[in-house]
Amino acid sequence: MSSVPITRAVLIGKDLENDYEISRILQNVFNLQVSKLNLLDETSNGKTETSDELVAILNSEDVVYVLSNFEGPDFRTLHEKSRHHYRLISTHAIRTLCLEPNPTFPVLKVKRPIYCFFMTNLNFALDVKPYQTKRVVDLIHYMNGCVRKKFTHPLTLISDDCVGNLTRTAVSLNSRVLTTQFIEKCWERRDDINFMADMDTYMVEYALKCFGGLVIYFHGFVEDDMTEFREKTLENGGVVTTRIEEATHVVVGQDVNISRADFLDVHPDSKIVTAQWFWKSIHLEFCNHEELFDPFPSPDPSKSRLNCSRGRRSHTSPGSETVPKRGRKSKSSRGNLELSNASSYGLSEESLEFVIPVEIPKKHDRRYQVCMEMLATEQNYVDDLQLLITLFKEPLERLITQQSSSPTEPPASPAPFLNKMILSKQQINSIFGKIQPMLNIHQVILNSLDTFMKTWNASYDDIALGYVWAIHGPELSKVYPPYVNDYDNARETLDECLANIPKFLTFVKSAESDPKCRKRTVKDLLIKPVQRLPSVCLLLEEIKKRTDKNHKDYGLLSTAIAGIENVLQKTNNSRKEIECYDNIFSICNQIEGYPPALISANRTFHKTVELGILSGDGFFGNYGGRSMTIFLFNDFVAFTKTRSSGNNPNLTQSFYASTRGTLSRQVSFLQPKYKEKKKFKLVSMHRISDFRVVRFEFANEIIIVKVRNEESEYLFIGQPAGETTFNDLLEFFKLLCNLSVQFCGKELRMEELTEDVVKQLKNSANEDFAVIDRAICAAKHGSGSLRRRSTLRRAVSNVSLGISNGLQRFASRAHLSFINESSL
Template sequence: MLPKVETRVVLVGEAARNGALVKALQDINTPYIVTDNVQELGDGENTDFETVFVLTDFDSSDYNYLYKRENRIIGPPVVLHCAAKREALHFSCRPLYSTTMLNLSLCFTGFRNKEEMKNLVNLVHHMGGTIRKDFSTKVTHLVACSTHGEKYRLAVCMGTPILTPSWIHKAWERRDDVYFHAGEEEFRTQFKVPPFQDCSLSFLGFSEDEKTNMEERTLKHGGSYLEVGDENCTHVVVEENSVKELPFSPSKKLFVVKQEWFWGSIQMDARAGESMYLYEKNDSPAMKKAVSLLSLTTPNSNRKRRRLRDTLAQLTKETEISPFPPPRKRPSAEHSLSMGSLLDISNTPETCKSSKPSKSSTPVLSKQSARWQVSKELYQTESNYVDILNTILQIFKLPLEKEGQVGGPILAQEEMKTIFGSIPDIYEVHTRIKSDLEELLTAWHEDRSVGDIILKYSKELVKAYPPFVNFFEMSKETIVRCEKQKPRFHAFLKINQAKPECGRQTLVELLIRPVQRLPSVALLLNDIKKHTSDDNPDKMRLEKAIESLKEVMTHINEDKRKTEGQKQIFDVVYEVDGCPANLLSSHRSLVYRVETIALGDQPCDRGEHVTLFLFNDCLEIARKRHKVINTFKSPLGQTRPPPPLKHIALMPLSQIRRVLDLQDTEECVNAFALVVHPPTEHENLLFSFQLAGEETIKSTWLRTLCRHIANTICRADAEDMIQCTDPDSLQVSTKDMDSTLSKASRAIKKTSKKVKAEESLFHVTCC
């Protein structure tokens, strides 16, 4: 056995005059000597002692003398640290001034100056840290001068902190603080390498507001921005939905990436890998028109009508959602799919595939009833609603709750609870409702009870909804506040709201669906009840189900409702003669009013002035009353002037299958059309209109309409409901709408019968 060598501490110069240092050596029972001449003891010839020199300056002649002779050198902070921990003096083969980086393993990347690198390595060693040449799982921190390179990419993937060289320099400045450690999160986060360091970004295809926002965030996260085409640019961020082709040929060194790369980098607080987000030129052929042009010269009107019907069916094909597979068709029939064919669905259970009922069997005919149609609509909206709830949970809530997020948690637990509330409970109960509705429609019979399904879950609805709806405003405010204050959350929302599942809707717009859902279900149940015969057992069950939903809604704080739009409903009721009483509803509000001229024979005659009142869940259609009628006094002696409008129809938005933006041509200007399918009809109807006046912008009106249709049927892709269409294919024209003579002749024609009726009534009253 080797003889035990005694440790001898030598306090050099200023260290000997440090009272705290002398006391620390006494506390750990370590003998020491004092010297001002290191040459007397630093020649390394004495082997009876393990000599440890304590120096206050690692940049002095004494340090250089001892270091060249491989003496063991430590700084005063090491002695003080060991005394505080009641430990023996740390052994280190290298000079150790402090324990500031003890147990830290560093790796470097992006350095080109060897002297700078050498200096940083020495500082790390002096503070007790270790250096690794290659990046591995043992590396605790990456010190980077660039966001390029394999080491940087590995550190991002593994969640290793990536810091600037300033971190080492600032830690060295605090080397004498015994209780300080460079690995403290609060300290090191000040020196994170920003995601866009040494990057120059350009933005293509964004609006001015979006571009300004992204440029500001680029500067905030360490980058710079240039105009598109600048040769010093490193990245071009492209809005892939609006840019179909690049206006230049990119060089090999230039990254052309989608906007998700930009927001993903901010969310991770590190530069994302470009390979996953490269923008690819869209060389695919343009989307074919859904509507083929119809010949207007054919003398066969029945053929025109048939083609028009097929055209409308084709337009609504994508919007049809059913729990059942569509029936097989001959290839020749693929292009003439109509709504009627979608209703010819076999009710044979999957367990009885050998059974093949004929298309004319009773169950199939019963499915074409209005009661089945509305029940199917209830299922469709429920299925869409469940999908949206699932999107909220899978796209937003679960990723935010995920542990080990790069850069740490995006939101605090309190904020998560405030934003999402009882969404999981609502999702769970509606998933079961959807399953029960699907089973009911699969084995449909007119006596099957829809009301029982709602009654079955009424207690769970009462429990799940009020907590969320009552605090929805707080949830919305929390989202807005966090988006402003937390860049990573803002980037997270930007990334996910651009996904197809969200239909470009914000998280707030998706979260408002539970607020709207129960009133929509009540409307549909009421519609089913209207089409249920009095001798059907489900009639009473539906009434109880509607009452149960009303009970749920009474638990919701009335102060949360929007009152301004509701007040405007009374104005509509007074303005429209014959307006249905059920238009007045606590959940309904007026959204938009549009003046139009009818272009077809539905819902009223061509040339009629029609006013459309858009509510959040329905569309009131009213025509202008003829002035000649107003010249007669009412036999009831009313002094109040008669309403200027006449009620035509109150149509639920769920009946609108497609919104058509008719292209402007010489024959048709500023027009649009609605493809409508009432539950009592087997074919689609076309309502076409021309906007009257210049105060209404067609694009704004159509987007607003589609957004509320999507809200009603619980779809996220509101913009996909608009289809730009050639008016000739639908036989729509505005050619004679501006003719004064034409207007007069139409007015005379439309009012002649009503004038005669009023005259007869007038004569009878006088007699």
């Protein structure tokens, strides 16, 4: 019947009786005869009867039936209840066809209604429950899709079960797997003509996730871990249960002592897996094979015999052994056998034939034990560095290589995400780039230590562990300072990537859950190089204590210790320089107007204080009643304007109530805290040699500073502001005095304004006496308060007037120019 050309369209239902637009489209665009018909006419007694007109139409084969929806009684009558085969289409599909440049009426199949064209050219296979099959097939057909009976690549599989056989096959063939919810969501938007633009988004959103259809029970995890497990399980389509009998999968912790007998309540079909299965599945984006992560692996008799044989032979190899009760357990039991008095009489003659004789060390002393500990810790350290390379760095680099080798070709891997780059090459180098040089050196050191320890009995007098470390000292000094100095940047990059790149987070979690990591995180492994050399130095000191002074290794141990300490000192000095430079750069970046030429690695920052300006000469006169932040470097001082809102908490209300201390609009409470992004604005810069004298007065907590530039001198009076205390101010200017002597060879005088000092200033007719005397007198005659220094502020208007009168001879001075780098 589908081969018969369509010449007539019948509009079905009362809702299409007045739809003249559809009639015109069918007649004018597709050249079809149009008629309208109600399938069921209601009778007066409530029963329905089929009309004669309907019978005639139903017997025609060149007719297409047009309906407004596929859910009413008209649709069910034609599609489900009738024995005849009809061709059906919706009004939405007809309107969609009109949007094409050259619209043609589609070839309709019988019993294959078309409501929309969302799934045109899409082919599906199903792996759903029997009661879902009919509805899923019907909806795909309504949207012009095709369903195959058997799954073959590259069909799209519809499934809600991530562990089904077809699902695993589809994943292995790199086929897309979508959930039944995808079909339902597409059908919900069946009337949206613009939906095709969102089809790709829907395919990603409703793809089958790695835990789709799973019910997971977690055993042996703390609550902090459970929070993350619950979140990740829900994100990946699974459900967390607290009842183990309901679980399809039981995830157990690595440090939990369990056996199969502990899981008798688990359903026979449930899978018991390690945490690595959980993170590996999330990272690979499909449910990994559970048998690869069995917490109860079946023993292999052949492997057991092989391991037993290896264990006997390892008695002569101390490289993987550690001293009992010190550090981690070794990889063999050599030390335990040698250090014990175990007898061979308990073994039969047949057994003794397979035992390689072990010679008891001639020098079975404390030195031997510490040397064995040195070997064991070095082995563990090399293993840790190797883990950083093999579990983290190399897999990430392979993804970059795979993507760069075939950027446009489809991935050959069963899972497309395996070829997707997770981190850039720059990010990988920032985190792991400096590991390999250290690993290369320590592998050589490990081999040398192992060789010495294997010949301990035969060459005791020639054993020189100090020589091993002494000869590699220059190489260690080349690789450790760069790593330690860049460690903070590596951690910062790592934390940033973990927070912002979900795929990297799951990659790291999957690697950390590997038994080789022994519950240590990548952060734990990255800090190992920072801790290694100090521990080596301590072990060398311990070996030296146990070594006879006449032994050839004694002097070499001293050389090795000095070399390691030199590496540590070089590393610390280099780190301090970098931290100092970073500190200076951070501070200068906060100061608007700071000359970039003055940012130098040779410049050091010492201290900063916040100073409330009471009054002053020159540009300080413009900042009366406001605070300034002063930065002290090793060769100059920077005065900056502090951007803050409101009044200074350390300046009393009486100050602001005074005539000279009225708040300006710039410091009103309505002003934002920072005008710009930078916290400070540079006002002036002065060499340390420009400072002439610093005077302070304890009673009122005031400080008076005289500064000189190339033209003249000026002074200012201030008090601590913000979180700065008066003691902080004193320490700041004491440090300034010390730097003046150290770098300028000039003594900067700092004196307390006691009564005797004030009298001397008066008798000597010092030019600063008038200003100082007015300030102190104003403080003494002011009314008291809880804080003595506030008494000066009560009369600060008089002080300001006095200072201004006393400094009128400086009124014509311009602001000091910024200093040049060449002048420092």
